[in-house]
Amino acid sequence: MDLWFRSVRICWWRVLLLMSVFQDYLSSMLDCPPTCSCSQTEIYCNKSDNGRFFPLLALQDGNGTGVDIADLFKNITSIHLENWTGLQTLRDVDMELYTGLQRLTIMNCNLRVIQPRAFAQNPHLRYINLSKNPLTTLSWQLFQHLQLSELRLDGVVFDCGCSIRWIQLWQEKGEAGLHTQQLYCMNGASKIRLNNMHINSCDLPEISVSHSSVLVTEGENVTVSCNGSRLPLPEVDWTVGDLHSINTHLSNVYWPDIHSINLTLFNISRDDNNFQLTCIAENLVGMTNSSIQLNVQFPPVILRLAEPEKRHDTCIEFTVRGYPYPKLRWFHKQTEIKENDFIWTDKDTYQDYLEGCLLFKNPTHLNNGNYTLEASNHLGTVTKTVYGHFLNDEAEIGEWTTFFFFFTQNVTIAVGLAGFACVLLLVLFVLINKYGRRSKFGMKGESAQLAGQGREAQKAAPLAFQNQPIRTSSGVFVLSITLVLTPTSLPSSATLELVHHNVTCHKC
Numbered sequence: 289m290d291l292w293f294r295s296v297r298i299c300w301w302r303v304l305l306l307m308s309v310f311q312d313y314l315s316s317m318l319d320c321p322p323t324c325s326c327s328q329t330e331i332y333c334n335k336s337d338n339g340r341f342f343p344l345l346a347l348q349d350g351n352g353t354g355v356d357i358a359d360l361f362k363n364i365t366s367i368h369l370e371n372w373t374g375l376q377t378l379r380d381v382d383m384e385l386y387t388g389l390q391r392l393t394i395m396n397c398n399l400r401v402i403q404p405r406a407f408a409q410n411p412h413l414r415y416i417n418l419s420k421n422p423l424t425t426l427s428w429q430l431f432q433h434l435q436l437s438e439l440r441l442d443g444v445v446f447d448c449g450c451s452i453r454w455i456q457l458w459q460e461k462g463e464a465g466l467h468t469q470q471l472y473c474m475n476g477a478s479k480i481r482l483n484n485m486h487i488n489s490c491d492l493p494e495i496s497v498s499h500s501s502v503l504v505t506e507g508e509n510v511t512v513s514c515n516g517s518r519l520p521l522p523e524v525d526w527t528v529g530d531l532h533s534i535n536t537h538l539s540n541v542y543w544p545d546i547h548s549i550n551l552t553l554f555n556i557s558r559d560d561n562n563f564q565l566t567c568i569a570e571n572l573v574g575m576t577n578s579s580i581q582l583n584v585q586f587p588p589v590i591l592r593l594a595e596p597e598k599r600h601d602t603c604i605e606f607t608v609r610g611y612p613y614p615k616l617r618w619f620h621k622q623t624e625i626k627e628n629d630f631i632w633t634d635k636d637t638y639q640d641y642l643e644g645c646l647l648f649k650n651p652t653h654l655n656n657g658n659y660t661l662e663a664s665n666h667l668g669t670v671t672k673t674v675y676g677h678f679l680n681d682e683a684e685i686g687e688w689t690t691f692f693f694f695f696t697q698n699v700t701i702a703v704g705l706a707g708f709a710c711v712l713l714l715v716l717f718v719l720i721n722k723y724g725r726r727s728k729f730g731m732k733g734e735s736a737q738l739a740g741q742g743r744e745a746q747k748a749a750p751l752a753f754q755n756q757p758i759r760t761s762s763g764v765f766v767l768s769i770t771l772v773l774t775p776t777s778l779p780s781s782a783t784l785e786l787v788h789h790n791v792t793c794h795k796c
């Protein structure tokens with residue numbers, strides 16, 4: 289309770305002392321109503337009061353410096369009012385600042401009327417206690433948007449009638465703890481138990497819609513129909529707030545108990561694909577709803593086709609939209625790309641969007657060129673082309689040539705015979721290994737080239753086996769060069785650097 293005043297009767301000198309000590313706080317605090325006690329989360333008023341209005345925290349000081357007033361109200365989670373004999377009407381505005389309110393008790397007051405939107409700003413309300421108030425009726429619509437775990441109405445004697453039939457139904461369904469309460473209503477002069485109330489022509493609306501889903505093509509018109517039936521005659525409406533297509537409602541009543549509404553959508557927009565058309569029927573007793581799923585077909589469009597981008601694998605990113613989902617095909621050099629371990633598509637769907645990548649594993653300049661994406665469904669076909677420029681290997685080959693030039697030059701000048709033979713053997717081994725399979729020296733290039741050639745090439749030269757020996761031999765190869773060249777001291781440090789450069793570059 290610390291800083292809050294418990295009552296107005298508190299000695300004024302203490303107030304002044306407090307104010308001087310906690311000036312800063314107090315200037316931003318709100319004042320608790322006189323007959324209540326307040327904390328930061330609760331307003332508790334159990335003393336008789338004949339105030340006519342719902343308690344409202346009042347600003348203590350002209351300026352609420354630094355503290356958000358809305359926050360102060362929002363932090364109140366519980367309000368308890370008891371014996372407030374003057375409180376007859378709960379107005380729409382009374383509780384709208386207490387947006388964080390969870391528990392509300394207004395008991396033994398003189399409450400007769402609760403305005404229809406009284407709880408509209410209190411979505412967190414779970415517990416409402418209206419015990420012992422002279423309410424004669426209560427509408428279900430007050431609680432429509434709340435998830436009440438408990439609604440206490442003990443000691444309230446309603447007027448028997450269709451307007452409280454919903455309480456009977458909630459009791460039957462065991463909703464909001466109403467089934468645990470002994471409730472009564474006045475039937476003329478006699479007080480009867482609510483369970484024993486029988487009202488004719490007073491039922492929950494029934495609803496029937498013309499379709500469970502509709503499939504249309506963009507630009508067409510469609511009409512769907514909804515009937516709300518039972519008495520009292522329900523209000524029927526389609527919720528079309530977020531609909532993009534132009535629409536009209538046509539209402540008709542088939543007396544005595546059917547209210548029918550036709551909804552027509554004109555020139556249907558693709559943006560309404562997947563829209564849920566919901567029809568709502570409500571009357572005094574309650575609300576019923578039913579939905580129709582709208583599926584709008586339209587030809588594909590390619591919204592985005594980006595240039596290759598290096599990620600984990602290299603990706604040509606695309607976004608395609610269409611319904612039914614279009615089939616995608618890729619073309620490169622006038623032929624369709626067959627997916628394999630080196631080129632494949634990875635895609636995801638979101639509503640009517642297809643998003644994804646044409647992925648390349650270690651592409652080379654051989655993969656350079658135009659890539660065409662074709663998207664088609666039964667309504668049409670579109671294509672879009674992007675130029676893919678991949679890592680160019682020419683430079684690397686150049687480096688290797690230089691390397692071999694130096695290598696041969698040095699070796700021919702002066703080398704121990706054993707070393708020469710050894711190196712020559714290794715070189716031969718490597719050359720045979722590589723040229724014999726018509727591939728380049730770069731290991732990167734090799735797999736990428738295979739990628740370009742597709743599955744056939746892969747089968748012809750099983751890669752997993754082939755790659756390993758080459759790697760090993762290159763390792764030994766490099767090692768031997770260093771051993772052989774060092775004693776001759778012929779190559780300049782620049783040459784050695786070049787050697788090292790090449791080695792490291794091709795290991796990465």
Ligand SMILES: *[C@@H]1O[C@H](CO)[C@@H](O)[C@H](O)[C@H]1NC(C)=O
Binds near residue numbers: 332334335
């Ligand atoms: C009001 O409630 C407080 C505690 O919340 C209690 O101490 C006090 O006795 C109550 N007053 C009356 C009149 O019941």
Ligand SMILES: *[C@@H]1O[C@H](CO)[C@@H](O)[C@H](O)[C@H]1NC(C)=O
Binds near residue numbers: 334370
């Ligand atoms: C409220 O008023 C009733 C009588 O109307 C009394 O019995 C009860 O004690 C009062 N409650 C409080 C908390 O003052």
Ligand SMILES: *[C@@H]1O[C@H](CO)[C@@H](O)[C@H](O)[C@H]1NC(C)=O
Binds near residue numbers: 349350351
């Ligand atoms: C409120 O703040 C204004 C300026 O921000 C100031 O002029 C005024 O005196 C303050 N009023 C009070 C009651 O503190």
Ligand SMILES: *[C@@H]1O[C@H](CO)[C@@H](O)[C@H](O)[C@H]1NC(C)=O
Binds near residue numbers: 328355356359360363
């Ligand atoms: C409201 O509550 C939050 C956390 O529960 C707290 O950080 C904030 O200071 C409170 N605001 C006021 C004005 O008491």
Ligand SMILES: *[C@@H]1O[C@H](CO)[C@@H](O)[C@H](O)[C@H]1NC(C)=O
Binds near residue numbers: 443
């Ligand atoms: C709510 O109402 C019941 C029945 O009238 C009463 O016994 C109970 O104390 C009330 N609950 C609260 C939290 O005030």
Ligand SMILES: *[C@@H]1O[C@H](CO)[C@@H](O)[C@H](O)[C@H]1NC(C)=O
Binds near residue numbers: 496498514542546
């Ligand atoms: C609505 O009621 C009318 C009249 O009974 C009937 O002709 C029509 O088929 C009904 N429509 C639906 C969607 O149930």
Ligand SMILES: *[C@@H]1O[C@H](CO)[C@@H](O)[C@H](O)[C@H]1NC(C)=O
Binds near residue numbers: 507508509554555
């Ligand atoms: C849709 O309705 C409008 C207005 O009634 C009409 O002009 C148009 O021809 C209709 N379109 C189709 C595809 O039926």
Ligand SMILES: *[C@@H]1O[C@H](CO)[C@@H](O)[C@H](O)[C@H]1NC(C)=O
Binds near residue numbers: 513548
């Ligand atoms: C609603 O549409 C149905 C056919 O879908 C038609 O039979 C009925 O007459 C229409 N009702 C109104 C009020 O236009």
Ligand SMILES: *[C@@H]1O[C@H](CO)[C@@H](O)[C@H](O)[C@H]1NC(C)=O
Binds near residue numbers: 507557
């Ligand atoms: C239908 O809608 C499209 C855009 O959604 C618009 O371009 C076209 O002119 C519309 N057609 C008619 C007949 O209103």
Ligand SMILES: *[C@@H]1O[C@H](CO)[C@@H](O)[C@H](O)[C@H]1NC(C)=O
Binds near residue numbers: 566
């Ligand atoms: C339809 O009814 C269900 C439960 O009956 C409810 O949860 C839902 O919010 C209602 N939908 C609309 C749009 O009112």
Ligand SMILES: *[C@@H]1O[C@H](CO)[C@@H](O)[C@H](O)[C@H]1NC(C)=O
Binds near residue numbers: 657658673675
């Ligand atoms: C790629 O396509 C563009 C036009 O889209 C064309 O100008 C260019 O010559 C094509 N390049 C190749 C390598 O086919």
